Amino acid sequence: xxxxxLAVGTLALGAAAFGYATAIxxxxxxxxxxxxxxxxxGARPLKVLHISDLHMLPGHHSKQRWVAALDLLEPxxxxxxxxxxxxKQAVPAVLRALGPLLDRPGVFVxxxxxxxxxxxxxxxxxxxxxxxxxxxxxxxxPWRDLRAGLVEHGWQDLTHVRRTLDVDGQRVFAAGxxxxxxxxxxxxDIAGQADRNAALxxxxxHSPEPRVLDPFAADGYDxxxxxxxxxxxxxxxxxxxxxxxxxxxRSRARGASRWGAHMWLHVSAxxxxxxxxxxxxxxxxxxxxxxxxxxxxxxxSARKQTPFEAPSDxx
Numbered sequence: 114x115x116x117x118x119l120a121v122g123t124l125a126l127g128a129a130a131f132g133y134a135t136a137i138x139x140x141x142x143x144x145x146x147x148x149x150x151x152x153x154x155g156a157r158p159l160k161v162l163h164i165s166d167l168h169m170l171p172g173h174h175s176k177q178r179w180v181a182a183l184d185l186l187e188p189x190x191x192x193x194x195x196x197x198x199x200x201k202q203a204v205p206a207v208l209r210a211l212g213p214l215l216d217r218p219g220v221f222v223x224x225x226x227x228x229x230x231x232x233x234x235x236x237x238x239x240x241x242x243x244x245x246x247x248x249x250x251x252x253x254x255p256w257r258d259l260r261a262g263l264v265e266h267g268w269q270d271l272t273h274v275r276r277t278l279d280v281d282g283q284r285v286f287a288a289g290x291x292x293x294x295x296x297x298x299x300x301x302d303i304a305g306q307a308d309r310n311a312a313l314x315x316x317x318x319h320s321p322e323p324r325v326l327d328p329f330a331a332d333g334y335d336x337x338x339x340x341x342x343x344x345x346x347x348x349x350x351x352x353x354x355x356x357x358x359x360x361x362x363r364s365r366a367r368g369a370s371r372w373g374a375h376m377w378l379h380v381s382a383x384x385x386x387x388x389x390x391x392x393x394x395x396x397x398x399x400x401x402x403x404x405x406x407x408x409x410x411x412x413x414s415a416r417k418q419t420p421f422e423a424p425s426d427x428x
Contacts (some may be wrong), residue, residue: 117184165340166383184213195224199213224319
């Protein structure tokens with residue numbers, strides 16, 4: 114009888130956790146705030162809004178409204194690190210969500226789910242290294258239409274280019290890569306020392322593979338922004354992310370960390386999921402407002418990272 118009760122209790126707990134992960138947490142839109150010391154000495158602080166992994170469907174109306182409301186934060190720069198689409202008719206929904214933000218300076222790169230639609234997959238394969246390397250592509254998605262809409266509004270496509278931007282009257286040197294998850298990256302196209310006279314030297318990529326983070330660091334970038342990991346999507350208290358779906362270690366699945374002696378990495382846990390794996394646990398969907406400040410003259414300083422706080426008018 115005791116074993117039977119234990120089994121019933123375990124099943125009930127599992128069902129409750131599954132219901133919470135699929136019905137509640139995956140729609141708990143959350144703003145994370147981080148302060149990072151990455152700017153040149155004497156530079157004024159910059160507010161950078163990091164958005165990633167929307168995985169938008171046309172019917173994701175609450176997500177669209179929440180993202181649009183992020184304009185109230187008045188960021189100086191918006192950075193989109195890809196995986197915007199989850200449906201061939203989702204481009205209007207993405208542009209509607211980003212609408213107010215498109216009037217602000219913005220840069221972007223694409224991820225695998227901008228090029229290819231999702232397909233049903235066995236989620237257990239992500240727990241195995243060989244399974245994570247196997248690529249299963251769905252239908253081709255209209256990424257060119259999305260690119261045209263973003264560029265038309267003045268956002269800069271950083272795919273395999275280096276650009277100098279004027280952000281709030283300060284010089285930002287930025288470069289980006291196509292998605293390493295699909296092995297579309299060509300770092301040789303942007304290789305070379307970053308502009309030493311810029312207030313910020315920014316790298317942008319979808320999947321934070323160490324093999325591309327290392328050359329960004331070697332070329333003198335101050336900060337790299339990435340997405341792709343979904344923060345692990347399913348996290349266990351006291352353990353963290355189960356996987357990152359790339360070669361990045363689990364401890365960096367979301368948030369800010371140092372990469373080498375001089376560069377910071379920020380990985381967004383993103384705002385969406387595959388429609389075939391619509392669950393998040395201990396990892397709510399997020400966007401991040403990064404406040405960038407000058408580097409300390411005395412060396413490394415502690416960053417201030419406040420997860421899961423949002424102004425009431427943005428929730």
